[in-house]
Amino acid sequence: MSSPAASPVTSQSAGGVVARRAAIAIAVLALIAVPYAVQQVYYVNIASQILLYAVFALGLDVLVGYAGLVSLGHAGLFGVAGYVVAYLLAAGHGHAFAILAGLAAGLVGTAGFAALALRATGISFIMITLALGEIIWGLAYRWISITGGDNGISVSTRPAPFGLSLDSPRTFYVATLIVFLLAVVSVRIFVRSPFGAALCGTRDQPRRMNALGYHVWMIRFWAFMFSGLLTSVAGILFVYYTEFISPQALALTASAEGLLMVISGGAGTLLGPVVGAALVVIVKNVVSAYITRWNFMLGAIFVAIVVFMPEGLVPGAVRLTRLAWRSASRQKGATKSAAASAARPQS
Amino acid sequence: MTALAVSNLCKSFGGLRVTSDINLDVAPGERRLIIGPNGAGKTTLFNLITGEITPDSGSVALFGRDITRTPSRKRSHLGMARTYQIITLFAHDTIERNVMLALLGLSPLRWNPLLPLDRQRHLVEQAHVALNRVGLGHIAARPLAQTSYGERRRVEIAMALAQNPKLLLLDEPFAGLSIDERQDVRKLLAAIPRDVTIVMIEHDMDTALDLADRITLLHFGEVIVEGTRAEVVADPRTREVYLGE
Numbered sequence: 001m002s003s004p005a006a007s008p009v010t011s012q013s014a015g016g017v018v019a020r021r022a023a024i025a026i027a028v029l030a031l032i033a034v035p036y037a038v039q040q041v042y043y044v045n046i047a048s049q050i051l052l053y054a055v056f057a058l059g060l061d062v063l064v065g066y067a068g069l070v071s072l073g074h075a076g077l078f079g080v081a082g083y084v085v086a087y088l089l090a091a092g093h094g095h096a097f098a099i100l101a102g103l104a105a106g107l108v109g110t111a112g113f114a115a116l117a118l119r120a121t122g123i124s125f126i127m128i129t130l131a132l133g134e135i136i137w138g139l140a141y142r143w144i145s146i147t148g149g150d151n152g153i154s155v156s157t158r159p160a161p162f163g164l165s166l167d168s169p170r171t172f173y174v175a176t177l178i179v180f181l182l183a184v185v186s187v188r189i190f191v192r193s194p195f196g197a198a199l200c201g202t203r204d205q206p207r208r209m210n211a212l213g214y215h216v217w218m219i220r221f222w223a224f225m226f227s228g229l230l231t232s233v234a235g236i237l238f239v240y241y242t243e244f245i246s247p248q249a250l251a252l253t254a255s256a257e258g259l260l261m262v263i264s265g266g267a268g269t270l271l272g273p274v275v276g277a278a279l280v281v282i283v284k285n286v287v288s289a290y291i292t293r294w295n296f297m298l299g300a301i302f303v304a305i306v307v308f309m310p311e312g313l314v315p316g317a318v319r320l321t322r323l324a325w326r327s328a329s330r331q332k333g334a335t336k337s338a339a340a341s342a343a344r345p346q347s
Numbered sequence: 348m349t350a351l352a353v354s355n356l357c358k359s360f361g362g363l364r365v366t367s368d369i370n371l372d373v374a375p376g377e378r379r380l381i382i383g384p385n386g387a388g389k390t391t392l393f394n395l396i397t398g399e400i401t402p403d404s405g406s407v408a409l410f411g412r413d414i415t416r417t418p419s420r421k422r423s424h425l426g427m428a429r430t431y432q433i434i435t436l437f438a439h440d441t442i443e444r445n446v447m448l449a450l451l452g453l454s455p456l457r458w459n460p461l462l463p464l465d466r467q468r469h470l471v472e473q474a475h476v477a478l479n480r481v482g483l484g485h486i487a488a489r490p491l492a493q494t495s496y497g498e499r500r501r502v503e504i505a506m507a508l509a510q511n512p513k514l515l516l517l518d519e520p521f522a523g524l525s526i527d528e529r530q531d532v533r534k535l536l537a538a539i540p541r542d543v544t545i546v547m548i549e550h551d552m553d554t555a556l557d558l559a560d561r562i563t564l565l566h567f568g569e570v571i572v573e574g575t576r577a578e579v580v581a582d583p584r585t586r587e588v589y590l591g592e
Contacts (some may be wrong), residue, residue: 194451194467195460201437201448208435211397212452212510226460316424 031177035170045241050281051180052237057261057273059230060185063258063266066191067223068203070126072255073113073133074231079140079250081106081232086153087146095159103229103238109136110228114221121206133255140247155239166240175318176237183230188270190226199223207320249275258286261296264305266312275313348411350375350514350544352470356395356405365391366370366402373514375410376541380559383549384588389548390432393518396546397429398422398520407508424429424453426513430503432522432548442502443487446474449506470507477509481535497528505543516537517547529554566586 050099056078063069081231085102091097118129147153158166166172190196201209202216210216239245248254256281265276283301288294309316355370357364365388373379382390394400396407398419406415409425417425437445447470451457456467464470478484479499481501491499500520507515520536521529533554539545556562562579564572572582579585 050420112404147574189463191462192463192465194456194462194464195458197448198451198457200439204437204439205435207399208451209433209438209448210420211399211423211429212449213420214452214457215420222460250470255436 001229011199014238028181031181032174035173041169044169044173046281047286048169048176048241049285051173051176051260051308052234052241052278052279053258054182054274055230056234056258057181057265057277058183058270059234061262061267061273062187062190062223062227062230063263065266065272066196066199066326067220068205069117069121069220069224071113071117071129071227072126072174072252072259073129073136074227074258075250075252075254076133076136077106077109077228078229078254078258079112079136079237079245079247080109080237081235082245082249083140083147084342085236085239086155086245089155089157090153095157099159099236102239103232106228106232106235107225110225110232113228114224116249118217118220118224119145130252130255133250133252137247137250140250147247150247152244152248155243155245158240158243163332171204172241176241179233179237183233184274185269187230191270195219195222239346260302264302264313266314266316269312269314272312272314279313348375349373349408350377350410351396351546352406352411352592353392353396354406354408354409356392358391358395358400358406359403365568366395369405369565369568369570371563371570373544373546375544377544378558378560379544379546380555380562381546381565382552382555382562383565383571386567387565389452390518390564391568393429393516393546393548396516397427398583423510423512428507428510428512428514429516430507430518430520431442433495433516434499434503436499436502436506438491440482441488441490442478442494442498443471443474445491445502446477446487446505446509447471449509450474450477454586473509477505480508480538481505481533486489497524497531500524500528500532501535504532508539512543514544514546517545517549519548519550521549521551533558 035044038044038047050195056074060071060074063071063074081102084105085098088098090102093101113129113132114131120128141149143149158172160166161175164171166175196212198209201212202214202219206216209219238249251347261276261280262273263276264279265274266272279301280298283294283298287297291297305313307317309320311319349372351373352397353369353373356366356369358366369392371379380422381392382391391400395402398407398417402415406413408414409422409427412425414422414425418441437448439450447464450470450473451464454470456462456470475484475487478487481504483501483505486494491502495504500523504517504520507517517536520532523561529551536547536558537543538540547555547558559576559588561573561575562580563570564579564585566588571588572579572584574582
């Protein structure tokens, strides 16, 4: 599942493909088993939270990892979709309408973000997205007649697709898992497509891509839209999960946490943002029960990752495993040849 | 009709005139060599022709069509391809993938977000054809990070050739190559059919000279001498610029 950003052509052995498919099947089965295997509802909820933030991180990874554009305003887009759904539900509209309107609003917001931020790249891009995110936060905080300000908006019901109520944590987990798997598959297809290859090209050599006939701006724009779609989906899941939204959900710290998930897990990989989301959510919820200063803990973990695996947990683990594998097989070879040379004089 | 017509082209960076009223007419199928000392404005002229920078005045026409205001990405769709003096490749990808990106740039498939790129057999095959032309077919699957400088120069050329250009702009294709590698690249360029017009910047006169039909000498952004190989070599101004006599 963790294909490095830009080398999908590398030929894989048949055994590798089988092992990979088996690993994916086991992972999916394990995810399906969570609500049955885990007794405490608290942990099922944590699992749901991990999956919904994984969707958010995957969306951000499309931009950060594959387009090479670091956004510090994605929580704003997450919030736009979330607030629209919460507002419409509070106003008495149905779930289907609220969700569709939330997605549409998220995409309109994304188009606005993209149109303004894509005038630049690098640091300027980060600063524009940061500013836009802060504008959305400011609206949520100050436009009290719509958003309720600091009090936020409460949502009283969850939808019931096909007559199946999502009110229980276990059914909600299953619904979140389905959305999460769809998100993973869609990003996987996207990354392997010609458009995905073109996007990675604009990240590595924008000038060359332009000379080769690509519309670099437009490629980045559509990648931003895809990223915004996934982010909006995550925002809507969040509103249904907490049944509440307040400006805190779209503050700068939320954007930074998203970025932390992507970078700690491994930007430009499919599995990295998922692992990163699990790490951040677990530290935030589980570790915080034991350590009051969990922020310190998260910071320390992040520093350790940057020092020992600057490429992120997933690519870093792959690298270290290969290294260990190689040195182990070398040692084996060395002992073999030593044994052979020891045997020789006797013969 | 001329393949490339540059008329009264001017470009200044601040107070520095890097391109000063340049006129250039390259016939279809011609091999044109552009020479000149460092800072003569050769690469700037290329960037003006490809549209990476816009001229202050003057015009550029490709096979009779005015492209002065055409965005550079569209010029490749009109049959213009270039290589870079400073190698500009996709370092994380394989050689094959580099060439496939060049092919994809001219294909409507580049907007497709659903199909797997690796399964596009015709693109893979075309990439191999281009790589065989430059003698790299046998290492197509090698990551670019594991290739030599000379191989990368040839990948640059393969990418330009893969786009099947009518006008090929080569910016110092021999730069940084060993004597043997130069001969390989020279043979490769000599084998390009005459339906491709070539404009080439090169410092290495010995290798490039016999490839050229006509030569243009640039100095301080101006055309000093232009003519056939023999004319330019014999011209006293060439000696003056190059040897400082």
